[in-house]
Amino acid sequence: MSATPVLALRGVSKRFGAVQALTDVDLEIHTGEVVALVGDNGAGKSTLVKTISGVHPIDDGTIEWEGRPVRIGRPHDAQNLGVATVYQDLALCDNLDVVANLFLGSELKSASVLDEIKMEKRARELLDTLSIRIPSVRIPVAALSGGQRQVVAIARALVGDPKVVILDEPTAALGVEQTAQVLDLVERLRERGHGVILISHNMADVKAVADRVAVLRLGRNNGTFSVADTTNEEIIAAITGATDNAVTRRKARTATAPKEGAK
Amino acid sequence: MSDLAKTPTSTDSDTPAPAAPVPAVDPRLLVREEGLAGYWTEFKRKMRGGELGSLPVVIGLIVIAVVFQLKNDHFLDASSLANIAVFTSGLGIMAVGIVFVLLLGEIDLSVGSVAGMGAAVWAVLSVTHGLNDWLAVVLAVLTGLVIGAVHGAFFAKIGVPAFVVTLAGFLGWSGLQIWLMGGEGSINTPEGSVVEDLTGHFFADKAAAYGLAAVAILAYAASLLLDSKRRKAPRCPRAVSAIVLRTAVVPSRGRRRVRPERARGARGLPLALVLFLAVLVIADFVARRTTFGRQVFAVGGNAEAARRAGINVDRVRITVFAISGMLAAFGGLFIASLSGGATKSLGGGNTLMMVIAAAVIGGTSLFGGRGKVWSALLGMLVIQSIQQGLNLLGMASEIQYMITGAVLLAAVVIDSVSRRTQKSAGRA
Numbered sequence A: 001m002s003a004t005p006v007l008a009l010r011g012v013s014k015r016f017g018a019v020q021a022l023t024d025v026d027l028e029i030h031t032g033e034v035v036a037l038v039g040d041n042g043a044g045k046s047t048l049v050k051t052i053s054g055v056h057p058i059d060d061g062t063i064e065w066e067g068r069p070v071r072i073g074r075p076h077d078a079q080n081l082g083v084a085t086v087y088q089d090l091a092l093c094d095n096l097d098v099v100a101n102l103f104l105g106s107e108l109k110s111a112s113v114l115d116e117i118k119m120e121k122r123a124r125e126l127l128d129t130l131s132i133r134i135p136s137v138r139i140p141v142a143a144l145s146g147g148q149r150q151v152v153a154i155a156r157a158l159v160g161d162p163k164v165v166i167l168d169e170p171t172a173a174l175g176v177e178q179t180a181q182v183l184d185l186v187e188r189l190r191e192r193g194h195g196v197i198l199i200s201h202n203m204a205d206v207k208a209v210a211d212r213v214a215v216l217r218l219g220r221n222n223g224t225f226s227v228a229d230t231t232n233e234e235i236i237a238a239i240t241g242a243t244d245n246a247v248t249r250r251k252a253r254t255a256t257a258p259k260e261g262a263k
Numbered sequence B: 001m002s003d004l005a006k007t008p009t010s011t012d013s014d015t016p017a018p019a020a021p022v023p024a025v026d027p028r029l030l031v032r033e034e035g036l037a038g039y040w041t042e043f044k045r046k047m048r049g050g051e052l053g054s055l056p057v058v059i060g061l062i063v064i065a066v067v068f069q070l071k072n073d074h075f076l077d078a079s080s081l082a083n084i085a086v087f088t089s090g091l092g093i094m095a096v097g098i099v100f101v102l103l104l105g106e107i108d109l110s111v112g113s114v115a116g117m118g119a120a121v122w123a124v125l126s127v128t129h130g131l132n133d134w135l136a137v138v139l140a141v142l143t144g145l146v147i148g149a150v151h152g153a154f155f156a157k158i159g160v161p162a163f164v165v166t167l168a169g170f171l172g173w174s175g176l177q178i179w180l181m182g183g184e185g186s187i188n189t190p191e192g193s194v195v196e197d198l199t200g201h202f203f204a205d206k207a208a209a210y211g212l213a214a215v216a217i218l219a220y221a222a223s224l225l226l227d228s229k230r231r232k233a234p235r236c237p238r239a240v241s242a243i244v245l246r247t248a249v250v251p252s253r254g255r256r257r258v259r260p261e262r263a264r265g266a267r268g269l270p271l272a273l274v275l276f277l278a279v280l281v282i283a284d285f286v287a288r289r290t291t292f293g294r295q296v297f298a299v300g301g302n303a304e305a306a307r308r309a310g311i312n313v314d315r316v317r318i319t320v321f322a323i324s325g326m327l328a329a330f331g332g333l334f335i336a337s338l339s340g341g342a343t344k345s346l347g348g349g350n351t352l353m354m355v356i357a358a359a360v361i362g363g364t365s366l367f368g369g370r371g372k373v374w375s376a377l378l379g380m381l382v383i384q385s386i387q388q389g390l391n392l393l394g395m396a397s398e399i400q401y402m403i404t405g406a407v408l409l410a411a412v413v414i415d416s417v418s419r420r421t422q423k424s425a426g427r428a
Ligand SMILES: Nc1ncnc2c1ncn2[C@@H]1O[C@H](COP(=O)(O)OP(=O)(O)O)[C@@H](O)[C@H]1O
Pocket: A016, A019, A021, A039, A040, A041, A042, A043, A044, A045, A046, A047, A048
């Protein structure tokens, strides 16, 4: 792991009208590291992702790229730096086919004419290695199932060679098999020295692939944990903001119930 | 693309191998079959999914042709067809601009007034002020381009709905047009001017007409062959039989319009048609083969997704409205040419409605992101064929309006229903 983080957020704030979505948030991602970003619904995870990818420019604070402060004012800026994002809402164009979606914004051209054949070939290669089953790369994305759309969105992030890949709840719509494939992919990204931010509600997934867990609560940092020496309970306590929460109470109930039943 | 894609999934040695290997080819995958059978299965799949495309309008055209030919056997005469072609051109060129705007999911209500402005600018510069005719034509078209860009800027940068901006333009520019035309109210096209030739010139020579058709067909076949060569390397070949079919379809499509062998008594191949086809070919190329065209479809499909993909959405929008304005002014010159000059009211009346109706009848969706440049031609052919046919039958113009209105309604119904079918087939 390198000393300077490839991407660092320092004191980032973001407000939407009356909603203070992010307050003074810090986050660091190093190359070859998977950082899980967790938090309850509405904690500001997606907003944080969008500030990094230029969808919502930050109001306050600084973003540093490889140690230098940078301004990310629009999605183009983030792409130029080498940030690829899989959005929670996928951000696909339903009317365009799979190939067109994969290469949207970075079309392959020969003599300034779209090179459909090269794009189709690369798209097949990319989807093949992700073991994605899609009826045809030439049908509109609207015709795909939720899981297939999700995988197309993930494949999209791998076109071009990003340094940081952000995945906002990438496995929410996926089955068992595809979830495992996405987790494999995250590990491969780490092996190749990419920085990865993974947002997930699934503690098992987080534990399986993440190196560190950053917790957001009500738009603020609420601790960063090393996965190796943190229990699920500690993370959940940070997410809910209390050691006495619905999860621990339920756990206590279910832990005692079988014992009583055994008596 | 990252080299990531080329590495196989790393599997830990201690994880058990999957029970059954995943079959290499999923039986449910759609396979692109080769040759004619491939086209047929693809066609059936699209019909079931509600992707009707140009089919309804092509059927409509055939019905129109058959009905009118039965009623009056001069309908398919060369002179009648040449008439249709000439009347189709000006409005058709304007409709091409509207297709781009509709692809964006927007509307441009100003094209009629901008057409009037274009004609007025040309007439005032060339006739009143004696400017070089060609220069006046270029300036008129540029005027349309600038007007369109202004509409686009108000829409994209300030966020005023395109409907309202172009409605304001519709009123404002026709006011300016009337002011430009001054007291007289009309300026006649002088003898031998460029604008007169737009719809007045015909290629009488049969050899020229045949030659033009042959060049077009050969160019089309060559481009397909080139494509198929390059498709050999990846796994997406296109069978030679398909190329033959496609090439055969082109002349048969064109025959209704060109048909030099039936040119007895007619004046030959109209220049207006050649220009219209040139605009169509260029616009179709831009829409389907360039990054800009791809961006137009993307913004029309999901503007936010397009923005997040790094597309400059504002620039795309402004450019599309500029194209619409430019083609409107160009089309205005055709109308001036047909009507013998620029007038106060040129581009008024139902010009706007005909142009929008043509794009929609031709199969371009009002809901954005779906459509073809060629729908401008198909839709305009439908409208003009109906008019020409009813004229031949001596029917009054009020009937023409009602029938065109009904056809437009039918087209929109087909668009909406096919959208719903696509939704239930999971495609919209
Ligand atoms: N575009 C927006 N406009 C207004 N408020 C927003 C917008 N995006 C997010 N918010 C608000 O910001 C807060 C954080 O939302 P989000 O980042 O989506 O949470 P998470 O992804 O952690 O579930 C929520 O209160 C949400 O309502």
